[in-house]
Amino acid sequence: MxxxxxxxxxxxxxxxxxxxxxxxxxxxxxxxxxxxxxxxxxxxxxxxxxxxxxxxxxxxxxxxxxxxxxxxxxxxxxxxxxxxxxxxxxxxxxxxxxxxxxxxxxxxxxxxxxxxxxxxxxxxxxxxxxxxxxxxxxxxxxxxxxxxxxxxxxxxxxxxxxxxxxxxxxxxxxxxxxxxxxxxxxxxxxxxxxxxxxxxxxxxxxxxxxxxxxxxxxxxxxxxxxxxxxxxxxxxxxxxxxxxxxxxxxxxxxxxxxxxxxxxxxxxxxxxxxxxxxxxxxxxxxxxxxxxxxxxxxxxxxxGGGGGEVQAALSLLASQQKYGVAEGTAIWESFRQRDDPEAVLTVHDGESFPYAQKPAQPRGTALPDRGSVQAEPLVYDRTGSAVTRAKALVKAPKQLRPAQGIFDDGVVPPGALDPKRGMSNALLVSGAHTASGNPVAVFGPQTGYFAPQLMMxxxxxxxxxxxxxxxxxxxxxxxxxxxxxxxxxxATSAAQDITDTYAIELCNADGSPATKASTSYLYRSVCTPMEKMERVNSWKPSVADSTAAGSYRLQVWRTKYGLVTHRATLGGKPVAYTSLRTTYRHEADSIIGFQMLNDPAHTTDAASFREAAHRIGYAFNWFYADSRTAAFYNSGPNPVRAAGVDAALPVRAEPAYEWQDYDPAFNTAAYTPPAQHPQSAGQDYYISWNNRQAKDYNTAAFGFGAVHRGDLLDGRVKKLVAAGGVTRASLTRAMADAALTDLRGEQVLPELLKVIRTAAVTDPQLNTAVQQLDAWRAAGSERRETSQGSHTYTHAAAVRIMDAWWPRLVEAQFKPGLGDELYGAFTDSLPIDESPAASHGPTGAHGGSAFQYGWWGYVDKDLRQVLGDPVQAPSPRTYCGGGTPGGCRDTLLTTLKAAVAVPASQVYPGDDNCGAGDQWCSDAIIHRALGGITHPTISWQNRPTYQQVVEFPTHR
Known part of the structure; x- marks a missing residue:
């Protein structure tokens, strides 16, 4: 007991x-x-x-x-x-x-x-x-x-x-x-x-x-x-x-x-x-x-992994509307970055694992009519305090609404059915490059900070x-x-595309003309009713929760092609868009793989590890180390799509475009065989921070391009491997250094300063800011205290300037060229920033995990195009300052001057936990209470919440 x-x-x-x-x-x-x-x-x-x-x-x-x-x-x-x-x-x-x-x-x-x-x-x-x-x-x-x-x-x-x-x-x-x-x-x-x-x-x-x-x-x-x-x-x-x-x-x-x-x-x-x-x-x-x-x-x-195809379709339509179909599609692809050759990879030896690539001749793509898309409502019949909450959130700006994807304004939160889940990291070095001759690993899941923790x-x-x-x-x-x-x-979350969006044609069982509100659809030419899934919840005040009494009803429509997320018209006909993932109704199947990993008679080497990992249905990157081998395997039931289907966009719900061997009764289909999943054993080193797994292996999300937070690990581990003699401590230090580093400062600030310094900075205030930023960059671009417990950052002014500057420079760099609609559509697909102080993203404020989603790769590549530096897979257009070095420099200096003038109280506006202007607290990790016990606030660090450091000297 x-x-x-x-x-x-x-x-x-x-x-x-x-x-x-x-x-x-x-x-x-x-x-x-x-x-x-x-x-x-x-x-x-x-x-x-x-x-x-x-x-x-x-x-x-x-x-x-x-x-x-x-x-x-x-x-x-x-x-x-x-x-x-x-x-x-x-x-x-x-x-x-x-x-x-x-x-x-x-x-x-x-x-x-x-x-x-x-x-x-x-x-x-x-x-x-x-x-x-x-x-x-x-x-x-x-x-x-x-x-x-x-x-x-x-x-x-x-x-x-x-x-x-x-x-x-x-x-x-x-x-x-x-x-x-x-x-x-x-x-x-x-x-x-x-x-x-x-x-x-x-x-x-x-x-x-x-x-x-x-x-x-x-x-x-x-x-x-x-x-x-x-x-x-x-x-x-x-x-x-x-x-x-x-x-x-x-x-x-x-x-x-x-x-x-x-x-x-x-x-x-x-x-x-x-x-x-x-x-x-x-x-x-x-x-x-x-x-x-x-x-x-x-x-x-x-x-999970995948989804988001409706929002992708909206940004594609906006791009085609602005630039025409051909150029608009090319520009959209440059932002989509399906297989950017500059992206950091886990399998970096050049081996290719083609999956979810763009087809040469797409078939069945179902782009909605412009202006017709409506998100499907989730919350109905509010009473009492549920009404009060809804009114407050509808009035609040989107970026100030509660984190964790909670928007409760009557519609399914963006990404709720197809969430971007960027968490966890791994660093492994093979024995040929360690001091002992045995592989070394530092790895763990980054599952957020809760009280108590989700895991035990x-x-x-x-x-x-x-x-x-x-x-x-x-x-x-x-x-x-x-x-x-x-x-x-x-493991780390993988994000490969195991979720697709289907456009189902709506109908009415009585034969009357369908509308966007219809609750039946054509399934293989038969008008079929949707299944209503609902929960009715009510509550009263208690000692634990003084919230006034209230109630609401949650409702989701289920079809043979998954769950309804949006309604629209397609060629004038009413349709519903559905989200269908391969793991739906199969979340528990993974128990077999975990059983095998716990069984010492089964898991004896890298090969048996891969067999066990393949039996885990979640879209995960799995890493393994024993005294002889470091290895990697990407798991998840990857559906075999019909020829010509573009996994990045919605597809028509017709037999010709379904997953191969799809059976809606059990939500099963044909899946790609184990050999086609990214995997490796004995590579010199492995890193993963939810980055792209391998060449030609496409993820479902925007943002896997020239700059990714995986670069923070890759550069450090590559240097260790080049020097040789890697130890558990040195690999742990590499992880910890990356955990404190601002990705923008390390990976993008050098290009920003290079553009600015194409001429002398004559404004004294701007020159001071440039010097502060450069000193921060030279010191490692870290967000860390002067000493433990000081609650004051080293290079605090530079960190504040970057936090104020980044959203301003991104908007000024891209919005004039893209236009309001297209810029808005792209930012809906990929937020421009996920710094520790940005109270949004998958983990929300005080959540630790940072820099998974942002426009750093876009900014970096565009600046190199302006400078005439080498760029692989360049964008069809250059945006900063109209594409000229002088114009770009003016854009950066103008936005930098505006950022310098913003007081800390506005950069860090404060919340229920922090006073306005408290830079350290704005970043800091606060455990999200799931019960009555809470814990001290700790300094920001971007690292796993459960972490192992392992090195086996012997084997059975």
């Missing part, structure tokens, strides 16, 4: 800086009202298990020799009793192990320059298997065939079972100990029922509006995924579902014990689910279909299972990224 002392944690766990209370999901004012009765009748704590030596010394080989490290901030413990929640709010204290990895994570910024292999564990956990006897904090035995041993430093559960069932039962039990409330939240998020469950807070409305539309499943749909795995995946499928059931049984065992013992998460009291005095109420039992619901959220958020650390040891690492809470039957006995693996 959970190790708690029944009192607030000691002073050593208190934070030096408190997170501003306005950031909390559970408002402190409401909690203060509850404090009188809560502290008097505090929930009992579970009995503390005795600390003892590990009672199950299984014969597990560990070939890491203390050279595997990992970290998952803020901490392993994601549960808190009501008393602990109140203690966090009133006194700033934290439950044990809820925040003890955060300080080490943040400290790497200051410690990177003196980092050595021997000091890595100052900033990371020792990820060796097991727990030394003198480090055992507690041992729990929920069943005779499993023990959960937790270590003193991190409280990570080390789960050892003598039976397969017991091992998985223990995994579920430990998940309940560490993430019970969050798992409950996410099974409701996946079903679009979060507000009814946890209240109508703005964050709750936004979460269910963000996630549910991409996977609006019925209970029958969820069960069908379970049945399919059990019946079509052979012995591994049966084993997977048996493991899932044991995992659910473990969750439910802890759930019931925590309820009976009154040490369940305090959020159940604060949301009115359980009475703190009488203990009346219930935590609903978990089911296997809950795991599928959670998997649909995880898969939709991190493992665990070690699993049992029959057929031997691994340590992370799993998303609620689907932790297996380690999803981590290490085995003599190998480690990780």
């Amino acid at each position: 959970r190790r708690r002392t029944g009192r607030l944690t000691s002073a050593t766990t208190r934070t030096a800086t408190r997170t501003p209370r306005t950031a909390r999901t559970l408002p402190s004012t409401a909690l203060a009202a509850a404090a009188v009765f809560a502290l008097g009748a505090a929930l009992l704590s579970p009995p503390s298990p005795a600390a003892a030596a590990d009672p199950v010394p299984l014969p597990v080989a560990d070939h890491c020799a203390s050279q595997c490290d990992d970290l998952l901030p803020p901490g392993e413990n994601g549960n808190a009793t009501l008393a602990e929640i109140i203690g966090n709010i009133v006194f700033g204290t934290h439950p044990a192990h809820s925040s003890d990895q955060l300080g080490r994570y943040d400290a790497l910024i200051a410690g990177r320059n003196t980092l050595t292999d021997s000091t890595l564990t100052t900033f990371f956990n020792d990820a060796s298997f097991g727990v030394p006897a003198n480090q055992v904090e507690s041992v729990t035995t929920p069943r005779p065939d499993v023990t959960i041993t937790r270590d003193k430093q991190t409280g990570v559960p080390h789960i050892k079972g003598t039976t397969r069932y017991g091992t998985e039962f223990g995994a579920g039990y430990a998940a309940g100990q560490d993430r019970l409330w969050m798992m409950d939240l996410f099974r409701h998020i996946g079903r679009g029922e979060l507000t009814s469950f946890a209240g109508g807070a703005l964050a709750n409305q936004g979460l269910e509006q963000q996630f549910w539309p991409s996977a609006p499943y019925t209970e029958a749909d969820l069960q069908a995924q379970v049945d399919r795995i059990r019946t079509t995946e052979g012995a591994r499928g049966e084993l997977a579902m048996a493991d899932a059931q044991a995992y659910v049984d473990g969750i439910n065992s802890y759930r019931q014990k925590a309820k009976d013992g009154r040490y369940f998460p305090g959020e159940y009291v604060l949301t009115g689910k359980i009475d703190s005095i009488t203990n009346v109420g219930e935590i609903q039992p978990f089911k296997i279909t809950d795991l599928i619901s959670i998997a649909s959220v995880v898969g939709g958020q991190f493992g 650390l665990q070690e699993l040891q049992g029959p057929g299972i031997s691994a340590r690492g992370v799993a998303f809470a609620g689907v932790g039957m297996y380690v999803q990224m981590g290490r085995g006995q003599d190998y480690a693996w990780s």
